[in-house]
Amino acid sequence: MRQARDRAEETDESPRIGVFVCHCGHNIAGYLDVPALVESARALPGVVWAGDSLFTCSDAGLAEIRAAIVQHRLNRVVVASCTPRTHEPLFQAACEEAGLNRYLFELVNIRDQCSWVHMNDRELATAKARDLIRMGVARAALLEPLSETELPVQPEAAIIGGGMAGLTAALSLARRGFAVTLIEREPELGGILRHLDKLYPTMVDARELVARRVAEVREQANIEVLTSATVQAVKGYIGHYELTVRSRQFGLEMDLPVRAGVIIVATGAQEFKPFGLFGYGDDPRVLTQQELERLLAESNLQSPISNLVMIQCVGARDETHPYCGRICCLTAMKNAMRLKQQNPQTEVYLLYRDIEVHGTHFEDYYAQARDLGVIFTRYTPDAPPQVADGRVLVYDELLGMRLSIPYDLLVLSTPLVPAAGVHELARLLKVPVDEHGFFLEAHVKLRPLDFATDGIYLCGSAHWPAHLDEAISQALGAAARATTILSREQVRSSGAVARVEESLCRGCERCAQACEFGAIEFVELERAGVLLYRSGPSLSQKIARVNPVLCKGCGACAVVCPTGALQASHFTSRQVTTMIQAAMGH
Amino acid sequence: MKEVLVLGGGIAGIQAALDLAEQGVRVHLVERAPSLGGRMAQLDKTFPTNDCSTCILSPKMVDCARHPNIVLHTCSELQAVAGEAGAFQVRVLQHPRYVDEERCTGCGECALKCPRKVPDAFNLGLSQRRAIYLYFPQAVPLVMTIDPAQCTYLLRGKCGLCRQVCPAGAIDFEQQDRELTLEVGAIIVATGYDFYDPTPLSQYGYRRYPNVITALEFERLISASGPTGGHLRRPSDGRPARRIGFVQCTGSRHVRHNRYCSTVCCVHSTKEAVLAWEHDPETRSYIFYTDLRGSGKGFREYMDRAAREYQVTFVHGRVAQIVEEDDHNPVIKYEEAATSRPQRMTVDLAVLATSLVPARDAPRVAEILGIELDEFGFVRVDPFAPTDTSRPGVLACGCCLGPADIPQSVAQASAAAARAAEWVLG
């Protein structure tokens, strides 16, 4: 497999390997026969120098490495000491200082995985270490100098969604001096808050708040706002994305190109409309919380209402939407309290399964609602509420009795569900959504605002139903994540990424299917020779291209590639099989 | 000036530091403990994915330690803050490790030899460590520390074995407190939280009954790298615990203790019950709750699955009292919702889901920083700029703001980084 696989032997003169065995004080030397290891290393093919030191990681030890590289013209360095997970960068740096490409270094772990775990059998432990060093040297001989590509970064952001999250992210980036294009599907900025009345727990007016934010955005010179605008196409990758945005401006529709180094998704969510449940859609007295809130906001609620019943978890925590809506309990309490404040005579019943008011300030809010006389009734899914001629029948498990509550208004608390068009946007951005249609982040615990695809970020209820303060935090956070890219001139790749031997590529796309990071694209390549066939379709051919900045170097593509066109640099098949042979003493 | 101080090396502090460093901001990361990691390092796995905590945390800690823009100050505390947003002068006190960070390779020879055994705080005293010790196996920086309150040499000038065996000559009994002065443009508070000590809730018999433990103690017991190597043994007799009762809202949602809801406990207990089942499918867990709260992404499905597949039973009812039967079996007393009658359940092990409370030194830190705390002692922030404290240029994130799960803390940390960056770069 020489010609394609083993660049090292072509690009580089034949290997001159230096081996450094570390005593790690007593930690290795105490359990392994270090002098013997040095001797056997010296005898290995390609090894021109071998020695030992008390602590290879000490300044003295590193100096020895640098000196040896120069003195013995080493073009590969092998250190046998501890684990690469902690010490590889240190030694690689030393190699680089002596003018050796960092990828020509190999660390053999004879401490954590040898001397420390075989303390009672010096002979066998030494034999194992000998094999490990042979393996390391064999791999070193095939190591290739790798370069880390850099791509320029467009210092602009595109933010999709002009609700509170999108507005907040845009302002944060603008304050940092980055140009932002804010893309909103509706004719107006502001998102869901434009339809709300008061905000829990502060009771601040939602529309005033969002109006203030919108004004700030409009004042910002470096934020361009596109309303009635939808994303039609997305090209490119981290550093320079190119979006095509269809926008209706001054009555005429046009497709605008938007360039951006990063993209933030803040498309929000919408209230689930429970048609067919509890007479919603047929009975005008049956509303959703948002519809009630709009009435409260526009204060044209047909008062007086003597009896109002709210039912929680309508279309939530069931087979349609198995999740808890997170914000519905607080929304319901907020509206219940507003009604009580407007008219203390109004009886407000709140039928719930579990009161979801986590966190420090919300519990008191719940207490207030009970203070104001809102009546909380717990029901269970096996005895759900039913409506019959203007009454709600429900079994109160805790009271142990069946209640029959009359209502003038029946308000259904339904969960937030993903905004329309989520799947289309996900397809354009090549990012995943979860089983409910909420966008799926790179890692549920530690990367809540990132997508697995570099350069695309996420915030607000597009990710999961969020309280306002959460949405704002996430928006600021997404802005920070985006800034880690925007604030630099280039993004740098690792050298240990996949590469394509184009002459071998059949364009079968198995690699792209295996890649979780969208790092493999296909280009149409003309093949002069093909003209000699009359067959139309074969005039040009798909060839895989790896974007080194997106590639994470996992090597999955190299396993599925049928021809060997895809190779995992630094972990090539040849390097691995050579280690296997070396382990067996060949 | 492009420098920021981050207080606290837990996951929030780490995330904030990395986000700033990646933007070219120089970060001073100050941590009181000898290692980064905070609470997350003590967790076995994380809900709702059961991700191994160490697996996902370690790389982040290592990134921090390696990052050219991050200066680590472990064993350090905040002393004083002067100046104002954009130009703070900060004094930090660094306590001695009595180990030379440059020389120590963390090999642990010294700890093998050190004769002084003491309870291991990282394992909540469930196991022993030596007077010279590694905070935990994946500690960052990977450096030993001498506990001056326990080291016989530092106390009485005797022993010094560690100095004799250390192959790197890293032991330095002469080290003294060091005070450093830093000039920073902004400060991020990520000092985290403590767990409520349930001893005052005498009706639960914590400390009185050996088989009544806290959720964090359970976490260490079930952790593969914990004191029992992940085997769930009852403290009283080391027998496997197969019938476990989880007592929710221990100290939370209680007007005489902590009025607020600690947010994470319902899912956290569910996770511990699931882990217990995974270790031994004979295990049956009962979670006693008031409201079953789990509205984070995937949490509710996680609980439903726990009930369906992992023999976890959710029992509505706040636990009134725990008594002890012969054989140290805890007996849980509660009201059965369906019949409104008092009920008793005997278990092998009772786990108290204790409140998350402000870090012990939160008031002191707040005073030095000149920032307000809320009525519960958590850092007060602007509801519409949720990481801005009452003092311009001082940001806060993570559980010092109140109970939060890991993704919330991480998101807040990035948010705080964004706001801090506006002060130093904006």
Add this chain to the structure above:
Amino acid sequence: MDDLPKIIAFACNWCSYAGADLAGVSRIQYPPSTRVIRVMCSGRVSPMFILEALRAGADGVLVTGCHPGDCHYLSGNEKAVHNIELARSLLALLGIEPERLRLEWISAAEGARFAQVVKEFTEQIRQLGANKLQAAGDRQP
């Protein structure tokens, strides 16, 4: 086999290799039978590597990776399952005991588990006896 089997072990960089290191930090002793090859992801382990190892005379092959859901590359360990299954079916056809190939999930916190797995597997291979492939025919073409 001079009584102690020789096992080629593949360990993913993020979980299992860290777990193996933890066994060392905790000084948990296990037989010196394994020769670990670090790969970035268990999904990198091609069935070819496994066949090559056995053909070269290894008595066993151990592939270790992150627990399901923990993969640093999202789904590499799922890919590993598929690759190992493929290798197993080939071994079955070739009449090589499929027990010589083992896939284990080992997290960075499971040092003890890594040691335990090596102990067990080494014992299991001892029971099976040495890899007899080399008994007839020449070694390497």
Add this chain to the structure above:
Amino acid sequence: MNFQPIIQKTRAYLCLDCGKCTASCPLARVDLDYSPRRIVERVIYGEAEAVMADPHLWMCMTCGLCSARCPSHVDFTRFIVEMRAEAFRHGERGIYAHNGILQEVMRIQTLNVHQNRTRWLAADMEVADRGDYFYFVGCLPFFDVIFADLGVQALEIARSAVRLLNRIGIAPIVSNEERCCGADLLLGGDVDSFQRLAELNLETIQASGAKKVIFTCAECYNAFKNDYPAFVGPLPFELMHLTELLAPKVEAGELRFAPLPGLVTYHDPCRLGRYLKVYEPPRTLLHGVPELILVEMEDNRERAMCCGSTAWVNCSGCSKLIQREKLRQARETGARLMLTTCPKCQIHLSCAARDLDDEQAVEVEDVISWVGQAIEPQARTENDG
């Protein structure tokens, strides 16, 4: 080193530089840097080392079109194979397809293995441990594992083969001791492994007492017929492709099939066709199937175009282009089903077809497994066993 023997053996010195080979070569049409003639010339002019390090050495599919047309009877394919053997000794390798899994599987069979490769046998099949007929199954059981993703069910060939043999009263020997024929290793330059496999197969078949060896794989058949003797001497048994055995029975009306309506075309594998000159038996078999209409591609029989890849080395974009052209020819006949008699042709062409849209897509199946679905119930004749 001396390359004269190769030059002599293959009559390479007779090359007239006419270029007919290049003009015939399917590879040369898609890779303009490729010319069989030039490779020969470079070796003759002492550039053998360079040739051994040149990927082109491994790209030749040894389809034999050039040799068949060479006015000087230069045996170019043989020339390539001999050169590869030399290159292999020099540590050169072709680029192994599929991560080299197939080479591993083949080489492991040179060692001390006792395989379980006959698990596909079904209860209704009659087989024997000893007897006159040895059915050489080849790599089919491995293909079904390795190429599961292509939906290739190679073992259907084996099952049909046994049922067809049973149908004409033969209970063939099917052996777990059978090894890979080794052809692909030989073509990959690994002579030693090939030698070993040849010896082991000879042993096994002799031990079974078989007088006739039946093949369903054109490659195995060719390896035995044209390569084995040079390594293990003349073979003490007769060799034939199953279609050669069945064709006369069909003509004699002893083997009948149920109707398989539809248009099909037939791909002559290089091995069965140009190498062994077996063109008609498969066609005769197909003509024996009612309502099955066989239409020929413009390049058929000795002109037939190669499936684009050989020996599991250096499969490439070029292979794909050749395969597309092959499939285009098939499609032009109006048929959507292409039948062949080499499981590897089936695999390579299915792989290429996988990426084509409906307009160009062609299904590729094996003649034996195809007619196997239509075996008529035993018409009682004297030679029933």
